[in-house]
Amino acid sequence: MKLGTIGSGKIVQEMLRAIEPIEEVTCVAAYSRKQETADELAGEYQIPKTYTSLEDFFADEEMDTVYIASPNKLHTEQALQAVENHKHVICEKPFTPNAADAKKLKEAAEQNNVFIFEAIPTLFLPNFLELSNHIERLGQIRLIQCNYSQYSSRYDQLKAGEVTNMFDPAFAGGALSDINIYNLHFVLRLFGKPTEVTYKANLFENGIDTSGIALLSYSGFQASCVGSKDTTGENFVSIQGEDGYMYIKPGANGVNNVKITIDGKTKDISVKQDRARLAYEFIYFNKIIKKNNKKSYDELINHTIAVAEVLEDARAQAGL
Numbered sequence: 001m002k003l004g005t006i007g008s009g010k011i012v013q014e015m016l017r018a019i020e021p022i023e024e025v026t027c028v029a030a031y032s033r034k035q036e037t038a039d040e041l042a043g044e045y046q047i048p049k050t051y052t053s054l055e056d057f058f059a060d061e062e063m064d065t066v067y068i069a070s071p072n073k074l075h076t077e078q079a080l081q082a083v084e085n086h087k088h089v090i091c092e093k094p095f096t097p098n099a100a101d102a103k104k105l106k107e108a109a110e111q112n113n114v115f116i117f118e119a120i121p122t123l124f125l126p127n128f129l130e131l132s133n134h135i136e137r138l139g140q141i142r143l144i145q146c147n148y149s150q151y152s153s154r155y156d157q158l159k160a161g162e163v164t165n166m167f168d169p170a171f172a173g174g175a176l177s178d179i180n181i182y183n184l185h186f187v188l189r190l191f192g193k194p195t196e197v198t199y200k201a202n203l204f205e206n207g208i209d210t211s212g213i214a215l216l217s218y219s220g221f222q223a224s225c226v227g228s229k230d231t232t233g234e235n236f237v238s239i240q241g242e243d244g245y246m247y248i249k250p251g252a253n254g255v256n257n258v259k260i261t262i263d264g265k266t267k268d269i270s271v272k273q274d275r276a277r278l279a280y281e282f283i284y285f286n287k288i289i290k291k292n293n294k295k296s297y298d299e300l301i302n303h304t305i306a307v308a309e310v311l312e313d314a315r316a317q318a319g320l
């Protein structure tokens with residue numbers, strides 16, 4: 001995989017560090033709106049080419065895959081440009097601001113014979129894959145609780161009157177899209193799309209949700225997903241079935257430790273997970289591309305669309 005990056009925030013740097021030890025994945029180009037920022041990134045991570053024009057960036061023939069880590073509102077437009085230039089796409093979460101855009105991107109990728117992925121590292125972690133093999137042991141699932149709360153320094157900025165992209169309704173920000181989305185991905189990847197979605201949010205005066213609770217209803221069970229950027233909390237996922245329960249730390253973004261309790265006996269079923277958090281998804285996407293694995297790809301893109309539909313539904317309920 002020969003990558004080109006869009007954006008120069010923290011997540012791009014985390015990604016560049018994560019792929020460094022992966023032989024089959026290299027970064028060949030970086031786009032930034034400013035030459036100075038592109039040069040800084042290129043210097044630190046030995047990226048041979050930089051661009052400040054998106055048109056020139058997408059025309060780069062060596063680059064076969066674009067990693068999009070721009071503000072949420074720009075994902076659809078940039079991903080569309082990338083696939084129309086016959087590049088595979090790995091797009092940061094949330095994939096698109098609405099479900100119609102997600103479907104449009106899926107179609108555009110098909111027409112251009114490329115793959116398009118949403119970057120949700122959790123879904124590719126060895127511990128997530130391992131725990132999914134143990135769900136059946138819990139019997140009939142009844143209750144799921146997820147909490148992902150992380151007090152954001154950008155919330156302090158918001159309170160001080162500075163609206164950053166993350167808390168800007170015009171940039172498709174907010175706690176649901178930024179943090180609760182990890183809980184939604186976690187639950188939907190294991191159990192599919194819920195039959196009903198409810199979202200109750202704490203809204204700031206500019207109308208953005210700074211925290212909230214999404215309730216996903218399934219036939220026979222309920223999943224409560226808490227996502228907060230205005231408080232800290234104990235981050236975890238708990239899955240309760242009639243025969244036992246599973247407790248996952250530190251929750252839907254990390255999955256480092258998994259314990260299962262059946263008949264009062266608790267067992268740690270965690271497996272080795274010694275690569276960087278973002279490394280696993282790049283290894284997985286690279287394999288799908290190399291093997292042209294349409295079955296695994298379809299599963300992932302359809303999952304992404306289901307999450308986009310749930311997000312859209314939840315957002316509408318909070319008036320977002």
Ligand SMILES: NC(=O)c1ccc[n+]([C@@H]2O[C@H](COP(=O)([O-])OP(=O)(O)OC[C@H]3O[C@@H](n4cnc5c(N)ncnc54)[C@H](OP(=O)(O)O)[C@@H]3O)[C@@H](O)[C@H]2O)c1
Nearest residue numbers: 007008009010011032033037069070071072092093094165
């Ligand atoms: N998977 C994860 O764990 C994870 C973690 C954090 C963030 N994310 C996702 O990654 C994406 C980027 O997040 P972030 O916090 O880095 O966002 P950000 O700081 O708001 O923006 C990211 C980059 O986009 C460019 N940019 C900023 N404002 C822009 C504007 N008005 N118009 C055009 N370009 C602009 C900047 O790059 P240049 O100045 O170089 O152009 C900036 O570095 C988001 O979609 C977020 O949800 C994912």
